[in-house]
Amino acid sequence: MTAATAPAPTRSGSRRRHRLSWLTSHWLVKLVVLLIVILWLVPTVGLLITSFRPTDDINATGWWTAIPHMFDKATWTISNYDAVLSRQGFGNAFLNSLAVTIPSTVIPITIAAFAAYAFAWMEFKGRHILFVVVVGLLVVPLQMALIPILRLYTSGAEVFGVTIFPDLDLNGTYLAVWLAHTGFGLPLAVYLLRNYIGSLPSSIIESARIDGADHFKIFTRLIIPLSVPVLASFAIFQFLWVWNDLLVALIFLGGEPQNRVLTQALMELNASRGNEWQLLTAGAFISMTLPLAVFFSLQRYFVRGLTAGSVKG
Amino acid sequence: MTAPPVLPDKVSEPRRRILSAGARGSLLSVVRMVAALAVPIVGFLLLWLTFNFLRDSDANRLLVALVAIVVGVGGVWLLYWGMDLLVSTVLPARIRESIRPAVFVGPALVILAVYLIYPAINTTILAFKDAKGENWASQGGLGNFIDIFTNSDTLVAIRNSLLWVVIVPTASVIIGLAFATLTDKLGRRTEATAKSMIFLPMAISLVGASIVWGFVYSFRSAGFGEQIGLLNGIWTGMGNKPVAWLLQEPWNNLYLMVILIWLQTGFAMVILSAAIKSVPEDLLEAARIDGASEWKVFTRVVLPSIASTVVVVVTTITIVVWKVFDIVFVMTGGRFNTSVVAQRMVKEFFTFRNDGVGAALAVILFIAVIPMMVVNVRKFRQQEETR
Numbered sequence: 027m028t029a030a031t032a033p034a035p036t037r038s039g040s041r042r043r044h045r046l047s048w049l050t051s052h053w054l055v056k057l058v059v060l061l062i063v064i065l066w067l068v069p070t071v072g073l074l075i076t077s078f079r080p081t082d083d084i085n086a087t088g089w090w091t092a093i094p095h096m097f098d099k100a101t102w103t104i105s106n107y108d109a110v111l112s113r114q115g116f117g118n119a120f121l122n123s124l125a126v127t128i129p130s131t132v133i134p135i136t137i138a139a140f141a142a143y144a145f146a147w148m149e150f151k152g153r154h155i156l157f158v159v160v161v162g163l164l165v166v167p168l169q170m171a172l173i174p175i176l177r178l179y180t181s182g183a184e185v186f187g188v189t190i191f192p193d194l195d196l197n198g199t200y201l202a203v204w205l206a207h208t209g210f211g212l213p214l215a216v217y218l219l220r221n222y223i224g225s226l227p228s229s230i231i232e233s234a235r236i237d238g239a240d241h242f243k244i245f246t247r248l249i250i251p252l253s254v255p256v257l258a259s260f261a262i263f264q265f266l267w268v269w270n271d272l273l274v275a276l277i278f279l280g281g282e283p284q285n286r287v288l289t290q291a292l293m294e295l296n297a298s299r300g301n302e303w304q305l306l307t308a309g310a311f312i313s314m315t316l317p318l319a320v321f322f323s324l325q326r327y328f329v330r331g332l333t334a335g336s337v338k339g
Numbered sequence: 340m341t342a343p344p345v346l347p348d349k350v351s352e353p354r355r356r357i358l359s360a361g362a363r364g365s366l367l368s369v370v371r372m373v374a375a376l377a378v379p380i381v382g383f384l385l386l387w388l389t390f391n392f393l394r395d396s397d398a399n400r401l402l403v404a405l406v407a408i409v410v411g412v413g414g415v416w417l418l419y420w421g422m423d424l425l426v427s428t429v430l431p432a433r434i435r436e437s438i439r440p441a442v443f444v445g446p447a448l449v450i451l452a453v454y455l456i457y458p459a460i461n462t463t464i465l466a467f468k469d470a471k472g473e474n475w476a477s478q479g480g481l482g483n484f485i486d487i488f489t490n491s492d493t494l495v496a497i498r499n500s501l502l503w504v505v506i507v508p509t510a511s512v513i514i515g516l517a518f519a520t521l522t523d524k525l526g527r528r529t530e531a532t533a534k535s536m537i538f539l540p541m542a543i544s545l546v547g548a549s550i551v552w553g554f555v556y557s558f559r560s561a562g563f564g565e566q567i568g569l570l571n572g573i574w575t576g577m578g579n580k581p582v583a584w585l586l587q588e589p590w591n592n593l594y595l596m597v598i599l600i601w602l603q604t605g606f607a608m609v610i611l612s613a614a615i616k617s618v619p620e621d622l623l624e625a626a627r628i629d630g631a632s633e634w635k636v637f638t639r640v641v642l643p644s645i646a647s648t649v650v651v652v653v654t655t656i657t658i659v660v661w662k663v664f665d666i667v668f669v670m671t672g673g674r675f676n677t678s679v680v681a682q683r684m685v686k687e688f689f690t691f692r693n694d695g696v697g698a699a700l701a702v703i704l705f706i707a708v709i710p711m712m713v714v715n716v717r718k719f720r721q722q723e724e725t726r
Contacts, residue, residue, distance in 0.1 A: 059521050062514070062518055066537050066539075070540070089569075117400075129412055137415065140419060141447035141448075144440050149440075150444075164716060165708065168662065169684055170462045170702070172688065173694055173698055177461075178453070209451065212451055270545065270546075271544075272544070272664075276685075288544075293669055303567070306553075306554070307554065314542070314543050314544075325535060
């Protein structure tokens with residue numbers, strides 16, 4: 027989904043035809059676009075400016091009053107960030123977010139890639155039906171899984187008195203969240219990767235097999251390097267999804283302060299100190315730094331990943 | 340989706356010869372067998388130990404996070420490698436290649452079974468049971484659903500969700516479509532910049548967006564200092580009394596929806612923009628030569644050709660809207676008649692400890708989402724086939 031393709035040359039010709047009306051309407055178009063852009067950016071800009079203002083200023087005047095004094099040194103401070111990172115535990119929360127998000131991205135991609143390869147290039151009974159079942163699971167919303175999984179984590183599962191899933195006391199651990207995100211991300215990942223890996227030319231894989239490579243070697247040496255674009259798109263989507271998630275973290279990571287991820291920390295800060303905007307704005311901006319960095323540096327993959335992944339449960 | 344041809348097995352033949360190549364070969368295979376058994380066992384033990392360390396330790400958070408990342412990422416690869424090695428060495432060559440697919444697909448299927456299939460069935464059953472999930476619910480099992488459709492609180496949540504589902508996708512698509520159409524007429528550079536500014540909120544979490552907008556809506560009673568929230572700043576600047584926006588029923592629902600519209604418009608815009616650009620240029624040209632105004636070109640030519648994309652965007656955003664929980668949870672906690680189904684479900688489950696009603700709400704959500712998802716997956720498959 028590359029959004030910005032150049033307009034076909036004929037278009038400028040038709041424009042020339044109504045040159046005068048086109049010129050005026052062109053400026054009108056620009057104005058309207060500018061207005062919408064400003065409208066869209068103002069809330070975030072307000073947050074960013076506020077996060078760098080001293081507490082007293084924030085509470086005394088609106089953030090927009092700081093703009094005329096923007097070159098005055100006394101207008102700005104970084105003490106809000108200092109306070110949030112050290113005293114409100116956002117430094118820890120940032121690390122926890124990383125510890126949750128990176129494995130929650132890599133594990134589902136790995137598992138999905140192996141499965142996708144098998145669905146595409148290995149012969150086994152029922153592979154078509156299994157693949158349809160996997161894709162069908164896209165319809166199951168996350169909410170359907172919360173209660174049973176939490177019960178599984180806290181007390182295991184028994185069928186007719188036989189323990190089929192031991193009580194592992196998983197709740198509140200990283201592993202609990204990794205596996206949950208893996209489960210919820212898998213149908214989409216398998217689907218996307220299977221479509222891509224299945225469309226790779228069979229001649230490469232055949233010649234690798236003639237050279238004596240087994241499936242595992244073909245997969246790691248050939249398929250993974252060739253699938254980098256689709257892996258990157260899904261990785262970015264899943265990374266943002268997990269990083270920005272509150273619900274799964276809230277339920278499976280639990281309330282222990284030392285385990286909190288950024289979204290939890292932000293939510294709790296909002297609940298306990300909802301009026302202390304110096305903390306809230308700085309905290310909110312800290313939680314946005316990584317996604318925004320990904321957005322600006324990998325925009326192409328980002329758009330592709332989000333558009334492909336928007337159906338996720 | 341046409342299935343790619345499946346390859347004949349060419350690996351097992353040479354290896355079979357190696358295995359039957361005398362004493363040296365069999366000694367080698369014994370060593371490999373031991374190694375193959377040892378790798379998964381040692382790997383599992385290692386994972387288990389670090390897992391316990393992660394749970395119990397009060398160690399430095401940076402260290403914990405690093406260990407967690409290494410174990411999580413490395414563990415999953417170790418698992419596959421160990422399993423594959425096991426299959427290649429321990430199993431007799433004859434059945435090796437028929438077992439190997441299980442190594443590749445097995446983990447995915449196990450996780451899907453545990454995390455989606457089992458819960459979907461279990462939640463459906465729980466929806467017909469009591470609060471603790473022990474006995475069948477009253478009224479022959481339908482008690483939870485009867486509760487939901489008679490209790491005024493849950494009815495409000497359902498009403499609000501329906502409002503969200505109508506308003507948010509509509510507004511996002513209209514603004515996104517307008518923006519995509521307008522920027523299409525601009526230069527390439529300007530277009531790309533303007534679009535990325537609208538798309539930017541997609542990177543922000545719903546919690547973060549709630550804080551952003553919470554600040555926009557923030558309120559101080561008159562006489563308690565200047566208004567620091569943007570909306571009240573403008574509002575009082577126009578000579579009005581400050582307003583506690585989030586307490587204004589029923590409009591507060593709309594103010595919460597604005598947050599999601601703000602987030603989703605970028606998505607609608609990107610997809611619709613791509614669709615608009617794929618409308619054939621000579622079609623537009625022909626309409627213009629026939630003297631059609633730009634508005635007519637848009638409504639009679641562009642709109643009909645992107646109709647199916649609009650449907651996909653609407654269904655996709657609708658799915659997101661049904662499941663949105665964070666905004667309401669963070670902004671109002673569902674008070675002031677702002678609750679929605681997904682947020683109410685968590686509340687029933689967590690706060691009221693009523694698993695039955697929580698599960699029933701999840702089932703309602705599931706049923707509401709199914710038709711949208713069917714449309715989407717179908718559409719996606721068509722796209723893949725024509726590519």
